[in-house]
Amino acid sequence: xxxxxxxxxxxxxxxxxxxxxxxxxxxxxxxxxxxxxxxxxxxxxxxxxxxxxxxxxxxxxxxxxxxxxxxxxxxxxxxxxxxxxxxxxxxxxxxxxxxxxxxxxxxxxxxxxxxxxxxxxxxxxxxxxxxxxxxxxxxxxxxxxxxxxxxxxxxxxxxxxxxxxxxxxxxxxxxxxxxxxxxxxxxxxxxxxxxxxxxxxxxxxxxxxxxxxxxxxxxxxxxxxxxxxxxxxxxxxxxxxxxxxxxxxxxxxxxxxxxxxxxxxxxxxxxxxxxxxxxxxxxxxxxxxxxxxxxxxxxxxxxxxxxxxxxxxxxxxxxxxxxxxxxxxxxxxxxxxxxxxxxxxxxxxxx
Amino acid sequence: xxxxxxxxxxxxxxxxxxxxxxxxxxxxxxxxxxxxxxxxxxxxxxxxxxxxxxxxxxxxxxxxxxxxxxxxxxxxxxxxxxxxxxxxxxxxxxxxxxxxxxxxxxxxxxxxxxxxxxxxxxxxxxxxxxxxxxxxxxxxxxxxxxxxxxxxxxxxxxxxxxxxxxxxxxxxxxxxxxxxxxxxxxxxxxxxxxxxxxxxxxxxxxxxxxxxxxxxxxxxxxxxxxxxxxxxxxxxxxxxxxxxxxxxxxxxxxxxxxxxxxxxxxxxxxxxxxxxxxxxxxxxxxxxxxxxxxxxxxxxxxxxxxxxxxxxxxxxxxxxxxxxxxxxxxxxxxxxxxxxxxxxxxxxxxxxxxxxxxxxxxxxxxxxxxxxxxxxxxxxxxxxxxxxxxxxxxxxxxxxxxxxxxxxxxxxxxxxxxxxxxxxxxxxxxxxxxxxxxxxxxxxxxxxxxxxxxxxxxxxxxxxxxxxxxxxxxxxxxxxxxxxxxxxxxxxxxxxxxxxxxxxxxxxxxxxxxxxxxxxxxxxxxxxxxxxxxxxxxxxxxxxxxxxxxxxxxxxxxxxxxxxxxxxxxxxxxxxxxxxxxxxxxxxxxxxxxxxxxxxxxxxxxxxxxxxxxxxxxxxxxxxxxxxxxxxxxxxxxx
Numbered sequence: 001x002x003x004x005x006x007x008x009x010x011x012x013x014x015x016x017x018x019x020x021x022x023x024x025x026x027x028x029x030x031x032x033x034x035x036x037x038x039x040x041x042x043x044x045x046x047x048x049x050x051x052x053x054x055x056x057x058x059x060x061x062x063x064x065x066x067x068x069x070x071x072x073x074x075x076x077x078x079x080x081x082x083x084x085x086x087x088x089x090x091x092x093x094x095x096x097x098x099x100x101x102x103x104x105x106x107x108x109x110x111x112x113x114x115x116x117x118x119x120x121x122x123x124x125x126x127x128x129x130x131x132x133x134x135x136x137x138x139x140x141x142x143x144x145x146x147x148x149x150x151x152x153x154x155x156x157x158x159x160x161x162x163x164x165x166x167x168x169x170x171x172x173x174x175x176x177x178x179x180x181x182x183x184x185x186x187x188x189x190x191x192x193x194x195x196x197x198x199x200x201x202x203x204x205x206x207x208x209x210x211x212x213x214x215x216x217x218x219x220x221x222x223x224x225x226x227x228x229x230x231x232x233x234x235x236x237x238x239x240x241x242x243x244x245x246x247x248x249x250x251x252x253x254x255x256x257x258x259x260x261x262x263x264x265x266x267x268x269x270x271x272x273x274x275x276x277x278x279x280x281x282x283x284x285x286x287x288x289x290x291x292x293x294x295x296x297x298x299x300x301x302x303x304x305x306x307x308x309x310x311x312x313x314x315x316x317x318x319x320x321x322x323x324x325x326x327x328x329x330x331x332x333x334x335x336x337x338x339x340x341x342x343x344x345x346x347x348x349x350x351x
Numbered sequence: 352x353x354x355x356x357x358x359x360x361x362x363x364x365x366x367x368x369x370x371x372x373x374x375x376x377x378x379x380x381x382x383x384x385x386x387x388x389x390x391x392x393x394x395x396x397x398x399x400x401x402x403x404x405x406x407x408x409x410x411x412x413x414x415x416x417x418x419x420x421x422x423x424x425x426x427x428x429x430x431x432x433x434x435x436x437x438x439x440x441x442x443x444x445x446x447x448x449x450x451x452x453x454x455x456x457x458x459x460x461x462x463x464x465x466x467x468x469x470x471x472x473x474x475x476x477x478x479x480x481x482x483x484x485x486x487x488x489x490x491x492x493x494x495x496x497x498x499x500x501x502x503x504x505x506x507x508x509x510x511x512x513x514x515x516x517x518x519x520x521x522x523x524x525x526x527x528x529x530x531x532x533x534x535x536x537x538x539x540x541x542x543x544x545x546x547x548x549x550x551x552x553x554x555x556x557x558x559x560x561x562x563x564x565x566x567x568x569x570x571x572x573x574x575x576x577x578x579x580x581x582x583x584x585x586x587x588x589x590x591x592x593x594x595x596x597x598x599x600x601x602x603x604x605x606x607x608x609x610x611x612x613x614x615x616x617x618x619x620x621x622x623x624x625x626x627x628x629x630x631x632x633x634x635x636x637x638x639x640x641x642x643x644x645x646x647x648x649x650x651x652x653x654x655x656x657x658x659x660x661x662x663x664x665x666x667x668x669x670x671x672x673x674x675x676x677x678x679x680x681x682x683x684x685x686x687x688x689x690x691x692x693x694x695x696x697x698x699x700x701x702x703x704x705x706x707x708x709x710x711x712x713x714x715x716x717x718x719x720x721x722x723x724x725x726x727x728x729x730x731x732x733x734x735x736x737x738x739x740x741x742x743x744x745x746x747x748x749x750x751x752x753x754x755x756x757x758x759x760x761x762x763x764x765x766x767x768x769x770x771x772x773x774x775x776x777x778x779x780x781x782x783x784x785x786x787x788x789x790x791x792x793x794x795x796x797x798x799x800x801x802x803x804x805x806x807x808x809x810x811x812x813x814x815x816x817x818x819x820x821x822x823x824x825x826x827x828x829x830x831x832x833x834x835x836x837x838x839x840x841x842x843x844x845x846x847x848x849x850x851x852x853x854x855x856x857x858x859x860x861x862x863x864x865x866x867x868x869x870x871x872x873x874x875x876x877x878x879x880x881x882x883x884x885x886x887x888x889x890x891x892x893x894x895x896x897x898x899x900x901x902x903x904x905x906x907x908x909x910x911x912x913x914x915x916x917x918x919x920x921x922x923x924x925x926x927x928x929x930x931x932x933x934x935x936x937x938x939x940x941x942x943x944x945x946x947x948x949x950x951x952x953x954x955x956x957x958x959x960x961x962x963x964x965x966x967x968x969x970x971x972x973x974x975x976x977x978x979x980x981x982x983x984x985x986x987x988x989x990x
Contacts, residue, residue, distance in 0.1 A: 027806075056788040059630075060795065072795060072807065079785035080795035081629060083622070084648055090578075090614065090622025091629075097576055097610050098630025099786030120622070123615040324606040328575050329631030329784050333750045335608050336573030336633070338599040340745045346567060346599075347742040350557035351380050351512045 016052035024049050026073040036188030036214030037067055037136045041074045043191055044105065044134075047198040048075070059095055059102045063088040063117060067109035067136035067214070075105075086117025089124030092131050093317065099327035100318040103202065104131030111141050114150040114169040122178040128206040130316035132198065135171050135209070136188075138216035172308055173294050175209040176287060181311040182208035183290065185304060188215065193305060200307060206316045213303060235303045284310050355544040357387050357412035359423035361495070364436040365488070366429050368400030373513055373524070374488035375406040379737060380509035381501050382410055383558055386550040390416035390855075392736045392932065397583065397675040403432040412550060415859035416739070418932045424499070424545055426491050427452065428468075445543035447494060462542035464535075466494050471530045478523060486527045493531020498539060500547045503529070557742050561707040561733035565637075565663055566591030567743060568711015570599050573750055575632040577611040578623035580642060583675050584731035585665040588637040589613075617642035621649040621662065628653070628660040629796060631755070631784035633715045637663035639731075640682055641672060643689070650724055651690020652798045655821070657771070657780070659718035659753070663727045665734040668930045677930025678731035680851055680901040686726050687880055687910060693818055695825050697832065698880040699727045702854040704740040706833075706878070707733065712746050713833065719753035721828045722779060730901070732932040733852040754781045758789040769804040770794045771817065778824030825881060832879035835886060843871035846893035847942070848886075850877045850907060852932060853899050859935035864942060872942075877907065882914055890918035897942055900926040901933050 013020050024045040029038050048055065060080035062068035068088070071080045083091045092104050113121045113135045124133070139156070141147040146158055150169040157163050175183045182204045184197045194212060201208030283289050290309035297304040324331070361378065365371040372393070379391035390409050396402040409416045427436040427448040434454065440446050442460040450465035468490040472483045496506060506528055507521070514520045565588050569577075574596075579589040593611055600608055614620035620636045627634035638646065643664050653660055666682050668674035689696050697717065699710045710727050718725040754775075761768060761783070768791065771780045780803075783792040794805040801817070802808040838861075849857045854876055864870040875889045890896060890911070896918070898908040905924035912919040925941040 054788075056790070056793070059785055077790055077793050079630075079783075079787075079793045081626065082795060082797040082799070083625075084652055084798060087618060087622045087649070090619040091626035093612070093619075094576060094578060094623035094626025094628075094632075094634065095630040095785060097627050098632050098784065102786055119615060120619055123619065318610075321610045322605070322607050323610070324602070324604075324608055327786050328608065328610075329786055331575070331608055333573065336575065336600075337571055337746070337750060342599055343571065343743060343745050346595075347557055350559045350740075350742070351383075351509070 015049055017054045019049070019054065021045065021049045023077060024055055024075055026071070026076050029070070029073040031066060031069065031073075032216075035066070035216070036138065036212075037070050038073070039188050039191055040107075040134065040136055040194060040212055040214060041070050043195040043198055045074050047195050047202060050195075051199055051202060053103070053202065057102055059092070059104050061088045061092040061095070061104055061106040061131070063108050063112040065109040065112045065141070066138075066216075067107055068112055070107050070136070071105075086112055086115070087120055088112065088117065089120035089129070089133075093124055093127060093129050096129055096131065097318060097321075097323075098329040100130075100323055101327060104129065105202075106131050106133045108133065108135050110135060110137040110139060110149040110151040110171070114171055114174070118150070118169070118174070122174060125175050125178040125180045125207050125209060127317045128181055128314055130205055130207070130318065132201040132204075132208045132210065134198075134201075135211045136214040137171060137211050138214050139168070140216050170294060170298065171211040172209065173291070175211075176290055176294070176309060180209050180309065181206040181314045182307075183211075183309040184209070184307045185211045185213070187213045187303065187305055190305070197307065200310075204310065204312065205319075206314055235301065282306075284308060352544050354546050355423075356546045356548050357410055357550060359410055359545045360419040360421060361408040361410070361424040361426070362422045362436075362439070363406045363408075363426040363491070364429050364432045365404055365406070366400070366431070367395055367398055367402055367404040369428075369488070370485040371404075371406065371428065371488045373485075374492050375408070376513060376737070377489070377492055377506060377509045377524075377528075378495065378501070379408055380512065380558065381496075381505040382408070382547060383553050383556075383739065384505035384508050385502055385547060386553050387412065387547060388414040388416055388550075388552050388739060390418075390736070390738060392418060392732065394931070395676050403429055403435075405432075410547070412552070413862070414552065415855065415862070415935065417856035417859055418934050420934050420936055424495075424543070426495065428488070428491065430454070443544070445498070445545060447491060447498075449491075464494070464498065464539055466491055466531070467534070468531075471534055472527060475526060475530060477526065482523070486523060489524045489527035490531035490534075493528035493533075494535040494539070496528065497532040497535035498541060498543075499545050502549070503532070553739060555742070556739050558737050559704050559740055560587070560735055560737055561701070561704045561729050562588040562637075562665060562735060563591045564704045564707035564740070564743065565701075565711045565727065565729060565734070567595060567599075568708035568713075569635055569661070569715070570595055570711075571708075571743075571746055572712030572715040573633050574635055574715070575609045576624065576627035576634040577609070577636065578614045578620040578627070578634075579611075579636050580614050580617045580620045580638065582617075582639045582642050584667055584678075584735045585637040585639045585642070585663060587735060588663055588665060617645040618649065621646040621653075621660070624660045624662070625649055625653050625658050628658045628718075629656075630786065633661075633719070634659075635661040635663065635714075637665065639665050639667045639675075640669040640679075643682060643686065647689055648691075650696065651692060651694045653724045654690055654694045654696060655692075656796050656798055657722040657782070657821075657824075658724070658796075659715075659722050660724045661714040661718050661727065662724060663729060666728060666730040668928065674930045676731070678733075678852070678901070678932050679928050679930065680728070680730060680853070680906065681903075681928060682728060683880075683900075683902070683906040684904070684909060686728060689726070693821075695822075695881070697721065697723055697725045697825075697828050699725060699833065700850040700878050700880075701727065701729055701733070702836070702851055702876050702878065704733065704738045705743065708743040710833070716748070716751040717828070717831045719755075720751050720779070720831050721824060722753060722782060723824070723828065728851065730852050754779055756781050756783050756792070757787055758792065761787070761789040761792055769802075770796075771801065771805060771820070772803045773820050773823070777827045778820050778822075779827060829881050829883050832881065832883065834883050835878055835889070836876045837885065837889065838874045840865065840871045840873055843873045844894040845870060845942075845946075846873045846875060846889060846896040847899060847938075848875050848877060848889070848896055848907065848911070849899040851901070853901055853938075856933040856935045856938050857899055860938035860942065863935060863939050868943065868946075870942075870946065880910065882911070886911070887915055887918075890915050890921065894921065895923060895945075896921050897923050897925050897945070899933070899938055900924070900928075902926055902928045 055075045055077035058078040060071040064085035139152045382389040394405040422439045424445045425440045430452045446463045472487045624636040668677045668679040701707045701710045714725045905926035908924040
């Protein structure tokens with residue numbers, strides 16, 4: 001296979017979609033300086049640009065909270081829906097029926113997903129809606145200035161709240177329990193991994209849950225806190241290096257993954273993720289292993305990052321509905337209104 | 352004994368889950384097929400099996416088929432409600448009962464007919480033993496048919512319809528009907544005045560429930576997305592969509608032009624509906640009070656962000672879980688302002704099954720034209736009971752998709768498109784649909800403050816300006832919602848305003864008041880909020896206007912006072928709700944109590960009057976039927 005070359009006459013900074021990186025940008029961020037969320041927005045931009053996906057093919061979604069503001073800060077040329085606290089999943093579920101060819105990117109927070117929105121989150125996952133579902137997880141309520149969230153670790157001390165007495169919710173575990181087809185975790189301070197995981201998530205058909213530990217620089221960044229930069233840097237334990245390879249490049253195939261070898265997981269659209277194993281054998285297609293590694297991590301206070309679980313061949317929600325090829329939102333009266341004869345028949349049957 | 356022909360009520364007391372609905376529907380349909388105006392209402396408990404349930408049928412040659420407070424014929428099959436059923440029979444009425452209920456007949460002012468149901472069924476070798484209770488219900492149909500003159504051919508037609516032409520169950524049930532009729536013929540002597548005689552008043556009409564009608568109307572409105580959560584009494588609307596969509600939107604390639612999703616709760620149901628509405632689909636959900644409460648936050652979002660959706664609220668009795676299987680108009684005020692802040696919603700108020708169909712498709716046109724949620728308020732009585740209706744009428748206007756811009760449109764205008772720019776001055780902006788690939792077509796919808804280009808804004812003037820435009824848009828909606836239906840009497844200075852399912856009770860009361868009390872009364876049936884100019888005109892033209900509400904507070908009365916303060920002193924509240932559908936006698940007595948003393952009736956008086964008619968009506972019935980020979984129990988005659 002030869003590598004695809006940019007067309008003659010196309011400036012070198014344009015991707016295969018003919019767009020510059022600027023075409024993927026949004027409005028300037030109004031989040032705090034140094035907020036992990038901004039770095040994630042930048043990786044979303046880079047991932048889409050590098051994958052040559054046009055912004056017009058993306059629908060952005062968010063709920064309420066600091067994280068949910070961020071869709072304003074990327075992809076100006078994409079439609080977006082910034083709705084209600086904890087209700088992003090239901091809106092996305094309905095919206096993706098309008099044109100099943102569109103891909104969703106949702107950005108939520110730990111409050112938005114694991115507290116007020118836990119029910120909708122799990123049901124969206126269970127339905128496998130075709131969306132990258134990013135949780136910018138900082139273990140704290142930032143926009144209301146520093147309260148515990150459901151992912152705050154037990155024993156966390158916050159200025160006005162005292163000590164958190166409850167066990168945290170593990171978003172990846174919840175996703176797995178709801179039969180998620182893609183579960184990954186990363187750390188906003190590792191932009192390379194964040195970007196590669198976003199690329200893998202974009203190539204996945206179905207709900208791709210990405211729990212990204214994204215420290216709140218203002219309200220939860222004590223060095224002992226679970227979701228802080230210093231804690232993350234010390235405790236981060238990458239499962240494997242991960243590199244996304246677009247379809248135009250050569251794909252390496254491997255049947256069995258052995259220790260120290262490269263593991264490839266083929267994705268729905270024919271593209272693939274390559275997993276490079278580090279310390280121990282890890283099979284991201286095994287739910288059993290995924291649950292085990294999360295359980296182990298919790299016991300050891302680890303922050304496991306990487307692709308935790310993937311099931312690439314499950315149909316996304318709209319695939320189950322046998323929809324016409326034309327996007328539903330472009331159908332006209334001829335397709336939608338039954339003819340007068342049919343109503344006569346109905347009336348005839350109404351005893 | 353003076354015959355009473357085609358003007359009485361029949362009530363059947365059974366247990367729910369006993370399979371009596373087939374029998375009761377057979378009586379209803381059979382009378383309908385005889386050409387006699389009729390209605391049937393199921394008074395059922397919120398329970399699956401074993402509790403008392405009643406089915407009440409009103410037969411009326413003049414077409415007044417609202418619930419009657421007088422029980423002329425009562426059929427008692429349930430031992431648990433036997434005593435109550437016996438007491439409920441009006442003097443001079445008829446009481447049919449299963450003779451295995453060993454309870455005394457304590458009344459001598461009614462005709463009592465025992466029925467050996469079990470014995471008759473046991474005699475038929477073709478009925479398997481586990482079918483005996485089910486088929487036993489058909490015996491009372493047969494006894495009743497014999498005694499009041501229900502025709503065997505129309506019963507057969509009803510059963511053929513019910514069992515979709517399957518011969519075996521038709522025969523089994525018809526044989527039980529015939530056995531009941533034959534037994535009655537041989538053993539019972541007619542001692543009550545009630546008779547059916549064929550008429551020609553239902554020809555060309557159909558029989559349907561409002562939820563099915565709403566579902567069908569939505570399908571002819573081109574519905575594309577439905578998200579719903581089961582709740583009584585709205586469930587059968589969504590199920591109607593599930594039933595009819597596959598047939599009516601069938602394509603040669605077998606592919607689908609719609610999707611129905613059962614959501615995890617009402618929050619998600621309306622969230623999905625809004626998502627789909629935003630992305631350009633004709634999108635709807637159906638619910639009832641408790642679900643509507645849950646939908647409140649999203650309703651405000653859809654209002655403020657201008658997303659077209661249709662929400663059916665099939666009302667039941669609240670507050671709280673309330674009476675889940677009883678009817679009400681209790682959600683009107685709540686819906687009118689559904690959402691926090693300055694929210695105003697568009698409401699359609701169908702008054703019968705025919706309009707449930709019509710508003711089913713119109714709601715989408717209005718929602719997309721105005722870019723707003725549209726709430727259709729039906730109720731349990733209209734939604735779940737069988738009603739006579741004119742056949743559903745095919746939409747007489749093409750689908751109105753509203754001000755929508757696709758790629759070509761944007762290319763043509765080339766100007767400064769903004770999602771919330773009021774280009775035409777009617778408050779309605781132009782919208783683009785997600786999936787529009789034009790580079791300038793996208794916008795980020797946000798529930799937070801936004802400017803004309805949908806950009807985030809906390810600017811005071813921008814906020815106020817946008818809210819003013821939304822008000823302007825709400826006023827524009829008056830042009831698109833259904834106008835009221837007005838029935839006039841020359842010289843009338845008194846008016847009645849009503850809406851929804853009370854229509855038929857009000858019409859009967861108006862007829863009685865004009866005929867028996869010489870009152871000239873006009874009737875305006877409001878069919879939408881915001882109110883159209885006709886409403887104001889009606890208020891101005893009358894000295895006294897009674898506003899009939901099937902709720903405690905007089906919610907329509909309040910809405911009218913708020914929107915027409917200059918007419919407030921003319922408006923008289925007639926409001927009551929106990930879960931049962933409105934009756935003509937309640938409307939009539941409420942109006943008479945005010946007309947007599949010339950002052951506004953307090954709510955208390957109206958309620959007292961509501962309770963009173965039972966006695967009054969009973970007295971009247973007794974008077975009317977003075978010719979009825981007082982008969983003693985014919986228990987002896989039973990075997």
